[in-house]
Amino acid sequence: MFRNLIIKYQEWRGRALDIWSAKSYPANVLSNLCSNGFRFEGVVCGSMEGFLQALKQKDPDKQRRICSMKGHKARKMSVSGWQTDQIVWWKGQPFDRQSRAYQHLLQRAYQAMFEQNERFRQALMATRGKTLCHSRGCRDPYRTILTEQEFCGILMQMRQQYDQRERVGTFGRKRILVDMDCLWADASEVGHTPPLADAVRALRLLEQSFEVFLVARVPCAESPPWAERAEWVCAYDGGVFRERLLLTTMPSLCRGDYFIGNRESAFCADTTGEWIGIGDALFPDWEHVLRYLWEQNGCAADEKNK
Incomplete structure:
Protein backbone atom coordinates (compact mmCIF):
# COMPACT_ATOMS: atom_id res chain seq x y z
CA MET A 1 0.00 0.00 0.00
CA GLY A 169 22.85 7.04 -35.86
CA THR A 170 22.74 3.25 -36.24
CA PHE A 171 19.02 2.53 -35.91
CA GLY A 172 17.37 2.10 -39.26
CA ARG A 173 20.63 1.96 -41.23
CA LYS A 174 20.38 0.07 -44.49
CA ARG A 175 21.95 -3.36 -44.70
CA ILE A 176 24.57 -4.35 -47.24
CA LEU A 177 25.42 -8.00 -47.85
CA VAL A 178 28.79 -8.64 -49.49
CA ASP A 179 29.68 -11.91 -51.19
CA MET A 180 32.93 -12.76 -49.46
CA ASP A 181 34.46 -14.20 -52.63
CA CYS A 182 34.41 -10.84 -54.39
CA LEU A 183 36.98 -9.49 -51.93
CA TRP A 184 39.59 -11.49 -53.88
CA ALA A 185 40.53 -11.32 -57.55
CA ASP A 186 40.27 -15.12 -57.74
CA ALA A 187 37.79 -17.17 -55.69
CA SER A 188 40.41 -19.90 -55.23
CA GLU A 189 42.50 -17.45 -53.20
CA VAL A 190 39.81 -16.84 -50.56
CA GLY A 191 41.32 -17.18 -47.10
CA HIS A 192 44.79 -17.99 -48.48
CA THR A 193 46.03 -14.58 -49.61
CA PRO A 194 45.28 -11.02 -48.47
CA PRO A 195 42.07 -9.56 -49.97
CA LEU A 196 42.11 -6.74 -52.48
CA ALA A 197 43.19 -3.48 -50.83
CA ASP A 198 40.37 -1.53 -52.54
CA ALA A 199 37.80 -4.02 -51.25
CA VAL A 200 39.06 -3.76 -47.67
CA ARG A 201 39.03 0.03 -47.84
CA ALA A 202 35.48 -0.02 -49.22
CA LEU A 203 34.24 -2.24 -46.38
CA ARG A 204 35.69 0.10 -43.79
CA LEU A 205 34.05 3.12 -45.40
CA LEU A 206 30.69 1.42 -45.88
CA GLU A 207 30.68 0.30 -42.25
CA GLN A 208 30.48 3.96 -41.21
CA SER A 209 27.09 4.47 -42.87
CA PHE A 210 25.57 1.01 -43.32
CA GLU A 211 25.20 -2.36 -41.63
CA VAL A 212 27.68 -4.53 -43.53
CA PHE A 213 27.69 -8.34 -43.47
CA LEU A 214 29.98 -10.79 -45.25
CA VAL A 215 28.16 -13.74 -46.81
CA ALA A 216 29.62 -17.03 -47.98
CA ARG A 217 27.75 -19.86 -49.66
CA VAL A 218 29.38 -23.24 -49.10
CA PRO A 219 27.82 -26.70 -49.61
CA CYS A 220 27.30 -28.62 -46.39
CA ALA A 221 29.68 -31.38 -47.48
CA GLU A 222 32.60 -28.99 -47.87
CA SER A 223 33.58 -28.26 -44.29
CA PRO A 224 37.14 -26.94 -44.95
CA PRO A 225 35.95 -23.86 -46.92
CA TRP A 226 33.66 -22.94 -44.04
CA ALA A 227 36.58 -23.11 -41.64
CA GLU A 228 38.87 -21.11 -43.94
CA ARG A 229 36.38 -18.27 -44.20
CA ALA A 230 35.68 -18.19 -40.48
CA GLU A 231 39.39 -18.18 -39.63
CA TRP A 232 40.08 -15.33 -42.02
CA VAL A 233 37.22 -13.21 -40.66
CA CYS A 234 38.40 -13.73 -37.07
CA ALA A 235 41.91 -12.65 -38.03
CA TYR A 236 40.98 -9.80 -40.37
CA ASP A 237 41.27 -6.28 -38.99
CA GLY A 238 41.10 -7.42 -35.37
CA GLY A 239 37.96 -9.49 -35.90
CA VAL A 240 35.72 -6.53 -36.82
CA PHE A 241 33.46 -8.82 -38.86
CA ARG A 242 33.64 -11.76 -36.45
CA GLU A 243 29.92 -11.45 -35.72
CA ARG A 244 29.05 -10.28 -39.22
CA LEU A 245 29.82 -13.41 -41.19
CA LEU A 246 26.85 -15.32 -42.63
CA LEU A 247 27.66 -18.86 -43.75
CA THR A 248 24.72 -20.39 -45.57
CA THR A 249 23.58 -23.02 -48.03
CA MET A 250 20.39 -21.02 -48.69
CA PRO A 251 21.21 -17.47 -49.80
CA SER A 252 17.52 -16.70 -50.34
CA LEU A 253 17.21 -16.44 -46.55
CA CYS A 254 19.72 -13.58 -46.45
CA ARG A 255 17.90 -10.25 -46.37
CA GLY A 256 19.47 -6.93 -47.22
CA ASP A 257 18.87 -3.65 -49.01
CA TYR A 258 21.89 -4.18 -51.27
CA PHE A 259 23.87 -7.22 -52.29
CA ILE A 260 27.40 -6.81 -53.64
CA GLY A 261 28.89 -9.65 -55.66
CA ASN A 262 30.65 -10.45 -58.92
CA ARG A 263 29.62 -12.22 -62.11
CA GLU A 264 30.60 -15.62 -60.75
CA SER A 265 28.76 -15.05 -57.49
CA ALA A 266 26.59 -17.95 -56.39
CA PHE A 267 24.05 -15.47 -55.01
CA CYS A 268 22.97 -13.69 -58.20
CA ALA A 269 19.58 -15.33 -58.64
CA ASP A 270 18.74 -16.08 -55.02
CA THR A 271 19.09 -12.90 -53.00
CA THR A 272 16.74 -10.07 -52.13
CA GLY A 273 17.61 -6.40 -52.35
CA GLU A 274 19.32 -4.43 -55.10
CA TRP A 275 22.07 -6.33 -56.86
CA ILE A 276 25.41 -4.54 -57.34
CA GLY A 277 27.78 -6.48 -59.56
CA ILE A 278 31.47 -5.73 -59.19
CA GLY A 279 33.08 -5.81 -62.63
CA ASP A 280 29.88 -4.92 -64.48
CA ALA A 281 29.68 -1.89 -66.76
CA LEU A 282 28.02 0.23 -64.04
CA PHE A 283 30.39 -0.88 -61.29
CA PRO A 284 33.82 -1.61 -62.79
CA ASP A 285 35.52 -1.18 -59.40
CA TRP A 286 34.85 -0.55 -55.71
CA GLU A 287 35.16 3.21 -56.11
CA HIS A 288 32.08 3.23 -58.35
CA VAL A 289 30.21 1.13 -55.79
CA LEU A 290 31.04 3.59 -53.01
CA ARG A 291 30.04 6.59 -55.10
CA TYR A 292 26.71 5.01 -56.06
CA LEU A 293 25.75 3.98 -52.52
CA TRP A 294 26.69 7.36 -51.07
CA GLU A 295 24.70 9.25 -53.70
CA GLN A 296 21.66 6.99 -53.33
CA ASN A 297 21.59 7.37 -49.55
CA GLY A 298 22.65 10.98 -49.13
CA CYS A 299 25.80 10.25 -47.15
CA ALA A 300 27.70 13.31 -45.99
CA ALA A 301 30.74 14.39 -47.94
CA ASP A 302 32.98 14.16 -44.87
CA GLU A 303 32.08 10.47 -44.51
CA LYS A 304 33.19 9.82 -48.08
CA ASN A 305 36.61 11.25 -47.43
CA LYS A 306 37.36 9.36 -44.21
Missing part, protein backbone atom coordinates in the same frame (compact mmCIF):
# COMPACT_ATOMS: atom_id res chain seq x y z
CA PHE A 2 2.76 2.42 0.98
CA ARG A 3 4.65 1.57 -2.22
CA ASN A 4 1.59 2.37 -4.33
CA LEU A 5 1.39 5.79 -2.70
CA ILE A 6 5.03 6.42 -3.55
CA ILE A 7 4.41 5.43 -7.18
CA LYS A 8 1.42 7.77 -7.41
CA TYR A 9 3.48 10.58 -5.93
CA GLN A 10 6.29 9.96 -8.43
CA GLU A 11 3.74 9.91 -11.26
CA TRP A 12 2.32 13.22 -10.08
CA ARG A 13 5.83 14.68 -10.21
CA GLY A 14 6.35 13.29 -13.72
CA ARG A 15 9.12 10.94 -12.66
CA ALA A 16 7.35 7.59 -13.03
CA LEU A 17 4.71 5.81 -15.08
CA ASP A 18 2.54 3.01 -13.70
CA ILE A 19 1.66 0.69 -16.60
CA TRP A 20 -1.97 -0.43 -16.68
CA SER A 21 -4.37 -1.23 -19.52
CA ALA A 22 -7.14 0.98 -18.04
CA LYS A 23 -4.99 4.11 -17.93
CA SER A 24 -4.40 6.69 -20.62
CA TYR A 25 -1.63 6.76 -23.21
CA PRO A 26 1.15 5.66 -23.09
CA ALA A 27 0.54 3.45 -20.02
CA ASN A 28 -2.29 1.54 -21.73
CA VAL A 29 -0.31 0.79 -24.91
CA LEU A 30 2.63 -0.55 -22.89
CA SER A 31 0.37 -3.04 -21.11
CA ASN A 32 0.78 -6.66 -22.16
CA LEU A 33 -2.99 -6.73 -22.65
CA CYS A 34 -2.81 -4.18 -25.45
CA SER A 35 -3.22 -5.64 -28.95
CA ASN A 36 0.35 -4.98 -30.07
CA GLY A 37 0.72 -7.63 -32.74
CA PHE A 38 4.09 -9.01 -33.82
CA ARG A 39 5.74 -12.15 -35.13
CA PHE A 40 8.26 -14.05 -33.03
CA GLU A 41 10.37 -16.88 -34.42
CA GLY A 42 7.77 -17.63 -37.06
CA VAL A 43 4.77 -17.50 -34.71
CA VAL A 44 2.11 -14.79 -35.00
CA CYS A 45 1.38 -13.11 -31.66
CA GLY A 46 -1.78 -11.03 -31.28
CA SER A 47 -0.44 -9.51 -28.07
CA MET A 48 2.37 -9.97 -25.59
CA GLU A 49 -0.18 -11.44 -23.19
CA GLY A 50 -0.91 -14.11 -25.79
CA PHE A 51 2.77 -15.01 -25.99
CA LEU A 52 3.20 -15.13 -22.21
CA GLN A 53 0.13 -17.28 -21.58
CA ALA A 54 1.15 -19.61 -24.41
CA LEU A 55 4.41 -20.37 -22.60
CA LYS A 56 2.39 -22.30 -20.03
CA GLN A 57 1.23 -24.79 -22.68
CA LYS A 58 3.36 -27.74 -23.76
CA ASP A 59 1.25 -28.62 -26.81
CA PRO A 60 2.62 -26.64 -29.83
CA ASP A 61 -0.77 -26.35 -31.55
CA LYS A 62 -2.51 -25.01 -28.47
CA GLN A 63 0.42 -22.73 -27.82
CA ARG A 64 0.23 -21.28 -31.31
CA ARG A 65 -3.51 -20.71 -30.95
CA ILE A 66 -3.11 -18.83 -27.67
CA CYS A 67 -0.26 -16.77 -29.10
CA SER A 68 -2.58 -15.36 -31.75
CA MET A 69 -5.12 -14.12 -29.18
CA LYS A 70 -5.68 -10.54 -28.09
CA GLY A 71 -4.77 -9.59 -24.55
CA HIS A 72 -7.95 -10.04 -22.50
CA LYS A 73 -8.93 -13.23 -24.31
CA ALA A 74 -5.45 -14.65 -23.83
CA ARG A 75 -5.48 -13.88 -20.10
CA LYS A 76 -8.51 -16.13 -19.69
CA MET A 77 -6.35 -19.04 -20.89
CA SER A 78 -4.04 -18.77 -17.87
CA VAL A 79 -3.21 -22.00 -16.02
CA SER A 80 -1.12 -22.66 -12.92
CA GLY A 81 0.12 -26.20 -13.58
CA TRP A 82 3.56 -24.96 -14.61
CA GLN A 83 4.21 -23.68 -11.08
CA THR A 84 4.72 -27.21 -9.74
CA ASP A 85 7.95 -27.96 -11.60
CA GLN A 86 8.67 -24.38 -12.78
CA ILE A 87 8.90 -25.51 -16.42
CA VAL A 88 7.48 -23.46 -19.28
CA TRP A 89 7.53 -24.26 -22.99
CA TRP A 90 8.27 -22.59 -26.30
CA LYS A 91 7.92 -24.43 -29.62
CA GLY A 92 8.40 -27.81 -27.96
CA GLN A 93 11.45 -26.79 -25.94
CA PRO A 94 11.29 -26.73 -22.12
CA PHE A 95 12.60 -23.74 -20.17
CA ASP A 96 13.31 -23.53 -16.47
CA ARG A 97 11.31 -20.51 -15.30
CA GLN A 98 14.21 -19.43 -13.09
CA SER A 99 16.93 -19.86 -15.73
CA ARG A 100 18.93 -17.30 -17.66
CA ALA A 101 17.77 -18.95 -20.89
CA TYR A 102 14.19 -18.06 -20.01
CA GLN A 103 15.19 -14.44 -19.41
CA HIS A 104 16.81 -14.34 -22.84
CA LEU A 105 13.62 -15.74 -24.37
CA LEU A 106 11.57 -12.95 -22.79
CA GLN A 107 14.03 -10.30 -23.95
CA ARG A 108 13.98 -11.59 -27.53
CA ALA A 109 10.19 -11.59 -27.62
CA TYR A 110 9.91 -8.03 -26.34
CA GLN A 111 12.64 -6.92 -28.74
CA ALA A 112 10.69 -8.43 -31.64
CA MET A 113 7.56 -6.53 -30.61
CA PHE A 114 9.55 -3.32 -30.14
CA GLU A 115 11.10 -3.51 -33.60
CA GLN A 116 7.95 -4.58 -35.46
CA ASN A 117 5.19 -2.62 -33.74
CA GLU A 118 5.50 1.13 -34.23
CA ARG A 119 2.69 1.99 -31.81
CA PHE A 120 4.39 0.13 -28.98
CA ARG A 121 7.78 1.59 -29.85
CA GLN A 122 6.48 5.17 -29.88
CA ALA A 123 4.65 4.64 -26.59
CA LEU A 124 7.78 3.33 -24.91
CA MET A 125 9.94 6.17 -26.17
CA ALA A 126 7.33 8.66 -24.95
CA THR A 127 8.31 7.64 -21.40
CA ARG A 128 11.89 8.91 -21.64
CA GLY A 129 13.17 10.09 -18.27
CA LYS A 130 10.55 8.17 -16.28
CA THR A 131 10.86 5.09 -14.11
CA LEU A 132 8.45 2.41 -15.31
CA CYS A 133 6.36 0.55 -12.74
CA HIS A 134 3.60 -2.03 -12.78
CA SER A 135 2.04 -1.88 -9.34
CA ARG A 136 -0.62 -4.45 -10.25
CA GLY A 137 1.94 -7.04 -11.25
CA CYS A 138 3.04 -9.97 -9.13
CA ARG A 139 6.57 -9.81 -7.73
CA ASP A 140 7.07 -13.52 -6.98
CA PRO A 141 8.88 -15.27 -9.89
CA TYR A 142 7.64 -18.67 -8.68
CA ARG A 143 3.99 -17.66 -9.05
CA THR A 144 3.97 -15.56 -12.21
CA ILE A 145 5.30 -15.96 -15.73
CA LEU A 146 6.57 -12.36 -15.65
CA THR A 147 7.32 -10.28 -12.57
CA GLU A 148 7.02 -6.53 -12.35
CA GLN A 149 10.80 -6.25 -12.11
CA GLU A 150 11.34 -8.38 -15.22
CA PHE A 151 8.67 -6.56 -17.20
CA CYS A 152 9.74 -3.01 -16.41
CA GLY A 153 13.42 -3.89 -16.52
CA ILE A 154 13.14 -5.21 -20.08
CA LEU A 155 11.20 -2.14 -21.24
CA MET A 156 13.63 0.35 -19.71
CA GLN A 157 16.61 -1.54 -21.12
CA MET A 158 15.13 -1.43 -24.64
CA ARG A 159 14.39 2.26 -24.23
CA GLN A 160 17.97 2.96 -23.23
CA GLN A 161 19.41 0.89 -26.07
CA TYR A 162 17.20 2.65 -28.61
CA ASP A 163 18.37 6.04 -27.37
CA GLN A 164 21.98 4.95 -27.70
CA ARG A 165 21.40 3.71 -31.24
CA GLU A 166 19.75 6.99 -32.17
CA ARG A 167 22.65 9.01 -30.78
CA VAL A 168 25.19 7.16 -32.88
Whole structure:
Protein backbone atom coordinates (compact mmCIF):
# COMPACT_ATOMS: atom_id res chain seq x y z
CA MET A 1 0.00 0.00 0.00
CA PHE A 2 2.76 2.42 0.98
CA ARG A 3 4.65 1.57 -2.22
CA ASN A 4 1.59 2.37 -4.33
CA LEU A 5 1.39 5.79 -2.70
CA ILE A 6 5.03 6.42 -3.55
CA ILE A 7 4.41 5.43 -7.18
CA LYS A 8 1.42 7.77 -7.41
CA TYR A 9 3.48 10.58 -5.93
CA GLN A 10 6.29 9.96 -8.43
CA GLU A 11 3.74 9.91 -11.26
CA TRP A 12 2.32 13.22 -10.08
CA ARG A 13 5.83 14.68 -10.21
CA GLY A 14 6.35 13.29 -13.72
CA ARG A 15 9.12 10.94 -12.66
CA ALA A 16 7.35 7.59 -13.03
CA LEU A 17 4.71 5.81 -15.08
CA ASP A 18 2.54 3.01 -13.70
CA ILE A 19 1.66 0.69 -16.60
CA TRP A 20 -1.97 -0.43 -16.68
CA SER A 21 -4.37 -1.23 -19.52
CA ALA A 22 -7.14 0.98 -18.04
CA LYS A 23 -4.99 4.11 -17.93
CA SER A 24 -4.40 6.69 -20.62
CA TYR A 25 -1.63 6.76 -23.21
CA PRO A 26 1.15 5.66 -23.09
CA ALA A 27 0.54 3.45 -20.02
CA ASN A 28 -2.29 1.54 -21.73
CA VAL A 29 -0.31 0.79 -24.91
CA LEU A 30 2.63 -0.55 -22.89
CA SER A 31 0.37 -3.04 -21.11
CA ASN A 32 0.78 -6.66 -22.16
CA LEU A 33 -2.99 -6.73 -22.65
CA CYS A 34 -2.81 -4.18 -25.45
CA SER A 35 -3.22 -5.64 -28.95
CA ASN A 36 0.35 -4.98 -30.07
CA GLY A 37 0.72 -7.63 -32.74
CA PHE A 38 4.09 -9.01 -33.82
CA ARG A 39 5.74 -12.15 -35.13
CA PHE A 40 8.26 -14.05 -33.03
CA GLU A 41 10.37 -16.88 -34.42
CA GLY A 42 7.77 -17.63 -37.06
CA VAL A 43 4.77 -17.50 -34.71
CA VAL A 44 2.11 -14.79 -35.00
CA CYS A 45 1.38 -13.11 -31.66
CA GLY A 46 -1.78 -11.03 -31.28
CA SER A 47 -0.44 -9.51 -28.07
CA MET A 48 2.37 -9.97 -25.59
CA GLU A 49 -0.18 -11.44 -23.19
CA GLY A 50 -0.91 -14.11 -25.79
CA PHE A 51 2.77 -15.01 -25.99
CA LEU A 52 3.20 -15.13 -22.21
CA GLN A 53 0.13 -17.28 -21.58
CA ALA A 54 1.15 -19.61 -24.41
CA LEU A 55 4.41 -20.37 -22.60
CA LYS A 56 2.39 -22.30 -20.03
CA GLN A 57 1.23 -24.79 -22.68
CA LYS A 58 3.36 -27.74 -23.76
CA ASP A 59 1.25 -28.62 -26.81
CA PRO A 60 2.62 -26.64 -29.83
CA ASP A 61 -0.77 -26.35 -31.55
CA LYS A 62 -2.51 -25.01 -28.47
CA GLN A 63 0.42 -22.73 -27.82
CA ARG A 64 0.23 -21.28 -31.31
CA ARG A 65 -3.51 -20.71 -30.95
CA ILE A 66 -3.11 -18.83 -27.67
CA CYS A 67 -0.26 -16.77 -29.10
CA SER A 68 -2.58 -15.36 -31.75
CA MET A 69 -5.12 -14.12 -29.18
CA LYS A 70 -5.68 -10.54 -28.09
CA GLY A 71 -4.77 -9.59 -24.55
CA HIS A 72 -7.95 -10.04 -22.50
CA LYS A 73 -8.93 -13.23 -24.31
CA ALA A 74 -5.45 -14.65 -23.83
CA ARG A 75 -5.48 -13.88 -20.10
CA LYS A 76 -8.51 -16.13 -19.69
CA MET A 77 -6.35 -19.04 -20.89
CA SER A 78 -4.04 -18.77 -17.87
CA VAL A 79 -3.21 -22.00 -16.02
CA SER A 80 -1.12 -22.66 -12.92
CA GLY A 81 0.12 -26.20 -13.58
CA TRP A 82 3.56 -24.96 -14.61
CA GLN A 83 4.21 -23.68 -11.08
CA THR A 84 4.72 -27.21 -9.74
CA ASP A 85 7.95 -27.96 -11.60
CA GLN A 86 8.67 -24.38 -12.78
CA ILE A 87 8.90 -25.51 -16.42
CA VAL A 88 7.48 -23.46 -19.28
CA TRP A 89 7.53 -24.26 -22.99
CA TRP A 90 8.27 -22.59 -26.30
CA LYS A 91 7.92 -24.43 -29.62
CA GLY A 92 8.40 -27.81 -27.96
CA GLN A 93 11.45 -26.79 -25.94
CA PRO A 94 11.29 -26.73 -22.12
CA PHE A 95 12.60 -23.74 -20.17
CA ASP A 96 13.31 -23.53 -16.47
CA ARG A 97 11.31 -20.51 -15.30
CA GLN A 98 14.21 -19.43 -13.09
CA SER A 99 16.93 -19.86 -15.73
CA ARG A 100 18.93 -17.30 -17.66
CA ALA A 101 17.77 -18.95 -20.89
CA TYR A 102 14.19 -18.06 -20.01
CA GLN A 103 15.19 -14.44 -19.41
CA HIS A 104 16.81 -14.34 -22.84
CA LEU A 105 13.62 -15.74 -24.37
CA LEU A 106 11.57 -12.95 -22.79
CA GLN A 107 14.03 -10.30 -23.95
CA ARG A 108 13.98 -11.59 -27.53
CA ALA A 109 10.19 -11.59 -27.62
CA TYR A 110 9.91 -8.03 -26.34
CA GLN A 111 12.64 -6.92 -28.74
CA ALA A 112 10.69 -8.43 -31.64
CA MET A 113 7.56 -6.53 -30.61
CA PHE A 114 9.55 -3.32 -30.14
CA GLU A 115 11.10 -3.51 -33.60
CA GLN A 116 7.95 -4.58 -35.46
CA ASN A 117 5.19 -2.62 -33.74
CA GLU A 118 5.50 1.13 -34.23
CA ARG A 119 2.69 1.99 -31.81
CA PHE A 120 4.39 0.13 -28.98
CA ARG A 121 7.78 1.59 -29.85
CA GLN A 122 6.48 5.17 -29.88
CA ALA A 123 4.65 4.64 -26.59
CA LEU A 124 7.78 3.33 -24.91
CA MET A 125 9.94 6.17 -26.17
CA ALA A 126 7.33 8.66 -24.95
CA THR A 127 8.31 7.64 -21.40
CA ARG A 128 11.89 8.91 -21.64
CA GLY A 129 13.17 10.09 -18.27
CA LYS A 130 10.55 8.17 -16.28
CA THR A 131 10.86 5.09 -14.11
CA LEU A 132 8.45 2.41 -15.31
CA CYS A 133 6.36 0.55 -12.74
CA HIS A 134 3.60 -2.03 -12.78
CA SER A 135 2.04 -1.88 -9.34
CA ARG A 136 -0.62 -4.45 -10.25
CA GLY A 137 1.94 -7.04 -11.25
CA CYS A 138 3.04 -9.97 -9.13
CA ARG A 139 6.57 -9.81 -7.73
CA ASP A 140 7.07 -13.52 -6.98
CA PRO A 141 8.88 -15.27 -9.89
CA TYR A 142 7.64 -18.67 -8.68
CA ARG A 143 3.99 -17.66 -9.05
CA THR A 144 3.97 -15.56 -12.21
CA ILE A 145 5.30 -15.96 -15.73
CA LEU A 146 6.57 -12.36 -15.65
CA THR A 147 7.32 -10.28 -12.57
CA GLU A 148 7.02 -6.53 -12.35
CA GLN A 149 10.80 -6.25 -12.11
CA GLU A 150 11.34 -8.38 -15.22
CA PHE A 151 8.67 -6.56 -17.20
CA CYS A 152 9.74 -3.01 -16.41
CA GLY A 153 13.42 -3.89 -16.52
CA ILE A 154 13.14 -5.21 -20.08
CA LEU A 155 11.20 -2.14 -21.24
CA MET A 156 13.63 0.35 -19.71
CA GLN A 157 16.61 -1.54 -21.12
CA MET A 158 15.13 -1.43 -24.64
CA ARG A 159 14.39 2.26 -24.23
CA GLN A 160 17.97 2.96 -23.23
CA GLN A 161 19.41 0.89 -26.07
CA TYR A 162 17.20 2.65 -28.61
CA ASP A 163 18.37 6.04 -27.37
CA GLN A 164 21.98 4.95 -27.70
CA ARG A 165 21.40 3.71 -31.24
CA GLU A 166 19.75 6.99 -32.17
CA ARG A 167 22.65 9.01 -30.78
CA VAL A 168 25.19 7.16 -32.88
CA GLY A 169 22.85 7.04 -35.86
CA THR A 170 22.74 3.25 -36.24
CA PHE A 171 19.02 2.53 -35.91
CA GLY A 172 17.37 2.10 -39.26
CA ARG A 173 20.63 1.96 -41.23
CA LYS A 174 20.38 0.07 -44.49
CA ARG A 175 21.95 -3.36 -44.70
CA ILE A 176 24.57 -4.35 -47.24
CA LEU A 177 25.42 -8.00 -47.85
CA VAL A 178 28.79 -8.64 -49.49
CA ASP A 179 29.68 -11.91 -51.19
CA MET A 180 32.93 -12.76 -49.46
CA ASP A 181 34.46 -14.20 -52.63
CA CYS A 182 34.41 -10.84 -54.39
CA LEU A 183 36.98 -9.49 -51.93
CA TRP A 184 39.59 -11.49 -53.88
CA ALA A 185 40.53 -11.32 -57.55
CA ASP A 186 40.27 -15.12 -57.74
CA ALA A 187 37.79 -17.17 -55.69
CA SER A 188 40.41 -19.90 -55.23
CA GLU A 189 42.50 -17.45 -53.20
CA VAL A 190 39.81 -16.84 -50.56
CA GLY A 191 41.32 -17.18 -47.10
CA HIS A 192 44.79 -17.99 -48.48
CA THR A 193 46.03 -14.58 -49.61
CA PRO A 194 45.28 -11.02 -48.47
CA PRO A 195 42.07 -9.56 -49.97
CA LEU A 196 42.11 -6.74 -52.48
CA ALA A 197 43.19 -3.48 -50.83
CA ASP A 198 40.37 -1.53 -52.54
CA ALA A 199 37.80 -4.02 -51.25
CA VAL A 200 39.06 -3.76 -47.67
CA ARG A 201 39.03 0.03 -47.84
CA ALA A 202 35.48 -0.02 -49.22
CA LEU A 203 34.24 -2.24 -46.38
CA ARG A 204 35.69 0.10 -43.79
CA LEU A 205 34.05 3.12 -45.40
CA LEU A 206 30.69 1.42 -45.88
CA GLU A 207 30.68 0.30 -42.25
CA GLN A 208 30.48 3.96 -41.21
CA SER A 209 27.09 4.47 -42.87
CA PHE A 210 25.57 1.01 -43.32
CA GLU A 211 25.20 -2.36 -41.63
CA VAL A 212 27.68 -4.53 -43.53
CA PHE A 213 27.69 -8.34 -43.47
CA LEU A 214 29.98 -10.79 -45.25
CA VAL A 215 28.16 -13.74 -46.81
CA ALA A 216 29.62 -17.03 -47.98
CA ARG A 217 27.75 -19.86 -49.66
CA VAL A 218 29.38 -23.24 -49.10
CA PRO A 219 27.82 -26.70 -49.61
CA CYS A 220 27.30 -28.62 -46.39
CA ALA A 221 29.68 -31.38 -47.48
CA GLU A 222 32.60 -28.99 -47.87
CA SER A 223 33.58 -28.26 -44.29
CA PRO A 224 37.14 -26.94 -44.95
CA PRO A 225 35.95 -23.86 -46.92
CA TRP A 226 33.66 -22.94 -44.04
CA ALA A 227 36.58 -23.11 -41.64
CA GLU A 228 38.87 -21.11 -43.94
CA ARG A 229 36.38 -18.27 -44.20
CA ALA A 230 35.68 -18.19 -40.48
CA GLU A 231 39.39 -18.18 -39.63
CA TRP A 232 40.08 -15.33 -42.02
CA VAL A 233 37.22 -13.21 -40.66
CA CYS A 234 38.40 -13.73 -37.07
CA ALA A 235 41.91 -12.65 -38.03
CA TYR A 236 40.98 -9.80 -40.37
CA ASP A 237 41.27 -6.28 -38.99
CA GLY A 238 41.10 -7.42 -35.37
CA GLY A 239 37.96 -9.49 -35.90
CA VAL A 240 35.72 -6.53 -36.82
CA PHE A 241 33.46 -8.82 -38.86
CA ARG A 242 33.64 -11.76 -36.45
CA GLU A 243 29.92 -11.45 -35.72
CA ARG A 244 29.05 -10.28 -39.22
CA LEU A 245 29.82 -13.41 -41.19
CA LEU A 246 26.85 -15.32 -42.63
CA LEU A 247 27.66 -18.86 -43.75
CA THR A 248 24.72 -20.39 -45.57
CA THR A 249 23.58 -23.02 -48.03
CA MET A 250 20.39 -21.02 -48.69
CA PRO A 251 21.21 -17.47 -49.80
CA SER A 252 17.52 -16.70 -50.34
CA LEU A 253 17.21 -16.44 -46.55
CA CYS A 254 19.72 -13.58 -46.45
CA ARG A 255 17.90 -10.25 -46.37
CA GLY A 256 19.47 -6.93 -47.22
CA ASP A 257 18.87 -3.65 -49.01
CA TYR A 258 21.89 -4.18 -51.27
CA PHE A 259 23.87 -7.22 -52.29
CA ILE A 260 27.40 -6.81 -53.64
CA GLY A 261 28.89 -9.65 -55.66
CA ASN A 262 30.65 -10.45 -58.92
CA ARG A 263 29.62 -12.22 -62.11
CA GLU A 264 30.60 -15.62 -60.75
CA SER A 265 28.76 -15.05 -57.49
CA ALA A 266 26.59 -17.95 -56.39
CA PHE A 267 24.05 -15.47 -55.01
CA CYS A 268 22.97 -13.69 -58.20
CA ALA A 269 19.58 -15.33 -58.64
CA ASP A 270 18.74 -16.08 -55.02
CA THR A 271 19.09 -12.90 -53.00
CA THR A 272 16.74 -10.07 -52.13
CA GLY A 273 17.61 -6.40 -52.35
CA GLU A 274 19.32 -4.43 -55.10
CA TRP A 275 22.07 -6.33 -56.86
CA ILE A 276 25.41 -4.54 -57.34
CA GLY A 277 27.78 -6.48 -59.56
CA ILE A 278 31.47 -5.73 -59.19
CA GLY A 279 33.08 -5.81 -62.63
CA ASP A 280 29.88 -4.92 -64.48
CA ALA A 281 29.68 -1.89 -66.76
CA LEU A 282 28.02 0.23 -64.04
CA PHE A 283 30.39 -0.88 -61.29
CA PRO A 284 33.82 -1.61 -62.79
CA ASP A 285 35.52 -1.18 -59.40
CA TRP A 286 34.85 -0.55 -55.71
CA GLU A 287 35.16 3.21 -56.11
CA HIS A 288 32.08 3.23 -58.35
CA VAL A 289 30.21 1.13 -55.79
CA LEU A 290 31.04 3.59 -53.01
CA ARG A 291 30.04 6.59 -55.10
CA TYR A 292 26.71 5.01 -56.06
CA LEU A 293 25.75 3.98 -52.52
CA TRP A 294 26.69 7.36 -51.07
CA GLU A 295 24.70 9.25 -53.70
CA GLN A 296 21.66 6.99 -53.33
CA ASN A 297 21.59 7.37 -49.55
CA GLY A 298 22.65 10.98 -49.13
CA CYS A 299 25.80 10.25 -47.15
CA ALA A 300 27.70 13.31 -45.99
CA ALA A 301 30.74 14.39 -47.94
CA ASP A 302 32.98 14.16 -44.87
CA GLU A 303 32.08 10.47 -44.51
CA LYS A 304 33.19 9.82 -48.08
CA ASN A 305 36.61 11.25 -47.43
CA LYS A 306 37.36 9.36 -44.21
